[in-house]
Amino acid sequence: MTQSIIVQVGQCGNQIGSQFWSSALKEHAFHDDSGYFSESVASFFRNVDSKSRRNLAVSNPPTQIQSLKARAVLIDMEEGVLNRLIQSDVGELFNSTELIKDVSGAGNNWATGFHFYGSHYQEQIVDAIRKECELCDCLQSIFILHSMGGGTGSGLGTRTLSLIAENFPDVFRFVIPVYPSADDDVITSPYNTTLAMKQISEHGNCVMPVENQSLSAICQQLGSAKVDNIKHTVTETKEKAFNRMNSFVAKVILDITASARFDGSMNVDINEICMNLVPFPKANYLVPAIAPLYSPKISQPRHLDAMFTDVFSNHNQLCRVDLRKGTFLSCALLVRGNLQVSDVRRNVDRLSDCTKFIYWNKDGWKTGLCSVPPIKQMYSILSLANNTSIKYTFEDLRSRFYKLFSRKAHLHHYLNVDGMDIDQVKCAHESLNDQIAFYSEMESAQPLHVARPKII
Incomplete structure (x- = not known):
C-alpha cells in the first residue's frame, strides 16, 4: 500500500487541509467499522500506538484520535488559522514538528513569501517534509495545497514546491492551486498568480487548478451562499459556506487516492495518472470536475449515464472552462461505487462520439473503478480533463x-x-x-x- 503526504501552505491551503483530514477520517471509519489500523488507513495516517493495533479514531472519528498522526506538514506565516486548526476536533492529528508558522504574514506579496520567508524557513520546511518521508514505507506522492492570489500561498507555496522538486525528485508532486476570482479584493493577485504559475508549471507533475469563482457558483446552484467576497449577501454562516467549498476540493484528493486506499476492479495508481494524462511537461494542467453534486436540498442521485455527462458540464467543474472550445489531450474518469466495468466502457464509448481528442491520441481515456463509494453515495465520478481550453x-x-x-x-x-x-x-x-x-x-x-x- 502506497502513502501520500499533504503539504498545506497559507490560510487557504490549511483550511482545505482541515476539511480533508476530517473527511478522510470519516470515510475510513464509515467503510471500516472494525476500528483497527489498516493498510488503507496508513495511506494518509500513521499509527503511533505501539501497545495496540486498536485505533479508536477509525471507529469513532474525530473524537478519539490519540493513536493517529497525519502525514502532513502545515505552513503559514500568520498563525491564526493554524492555531484554530490545532484546537479543532482534528488538532491531535498533528505534531508540533509538522507546524511551521510566523506571525506577520506575507502582505499579499509573492516576493515576500517566496524570497523572504522562503529563504528564512527553507531548511525547516525541507527537514519537516524529510521527517514525514522517512516515516513512510512506500511514499508515492506529495499533495501541495495553496492559493494563488495571496502572498504566503502563492510565494511560500511555490517555494515549497520547488524545494520538494529539488530534494525529493522521485516523488510525484500533485499541486492543487486555488485561483482568485476575477473580482478578487487583492489588487496584486494578478502579479502573485502569474509569478506562482511559472513555478507550478515547471515543478508540478500534475496541476489541478481550482477557482474560487467556480466553487462559489457550485454552492449557489446547490442553494448555498456566494461567499467569495464579503460584500455578497449570505444565506448561511460564512464559515459553513467556506467549509462546503473546501469540501469539494478535499473530495478531489479523496477520489484521486481512492484506488490506493480501497479495492477495485480497475484501480488506477497515482503514477498512472501522471504517465497517461501528461503527454508533455507543459501540458500538466488537469481540470477537475465531480459528479454527482449533493446538498441537503438535492439528495436524489442522478441517473448513472447522466452522471458521466455531468462531469463534462462547466457547472460541475472546479475550474470553469468550456471544454467544447478546446481539444482534449487526455482525460481520466475515476469512478467509485458499485458499478460494472461494462457501465464505464459503455459511457466512454458514448462520450467519445461528442468529444474532440487530439489526432495522435484519439483514445486518450484513462478509466478507473474503485468499488468503495463516498460516504452515503451510491457512486461518484472525478474527471480530470487535459484540455486546451484552459488557455x-x-x-x-x-x-x-x-x-x-x-x-x-x-x-x-x-x-x-x-x-x-x-x-x-x-x-x-x-x-x-x-x-x-x-x-x-x-x-x-x-x-x-x-x-x-x-x-x-
Missing part, C-alpha cells in the same frame, strides 16, 4: 496582469524585497505567454501527411 483562463489572467504591469503599478512593493528583480516578473510573464502559445499550438495541431514509402 482561456490563462489569457484572462494575462489581461489582468498587463493592466497593472503596463503602468508598473504596485511593482515597487515587489522590487523592494531582497532577491527580487524586474527580470523575474518579465520571465513569469513570458512563461505565461509560452503556456498559452503551447495550448494554442496543440489546439490547432493537424496530422502530418508523410509520404508512404514505395514498395519495390
